[in-house]
Amino acid sequence: MPKIDNRTLKSSEIREIGEALFGTSWQGEMARAIGVPRQSIGHYLKSGGVNGAQTAAIIGLVARVAVRDLLAVDERQVVSDARHTQLLELLRRFDSL
Helix, strand or coil, X not given: CCCHXXXXXXXXXXXXXXXXXXXXXXXXXXXXXXXXXXXXXXXXXHCCEEECHHHHHHHHHHHXXXXXXXXXXXXXXXXXXXXXXXXXXXXXXXXXX
């Protein structure tokens, strides 16, 4: 696996990540999420991309959002499984009458 410090994110990749995470109005949201001024995102896009710490911050953002989404799915699954169990127990009770 390549080191993130040596990886360069091109402008098109930054835009792709931003839109995937935050939709069409992504630049301000991305800036807040990685802790930089909004103007920095515009600079990243105009300069052709980023490397080093900026790349690590953006890749880290993708990882955090992915984990948050997976945890939300897991939480919904736990609730669904509990509901399913309750309904099956109720059905068994009424089927035995």
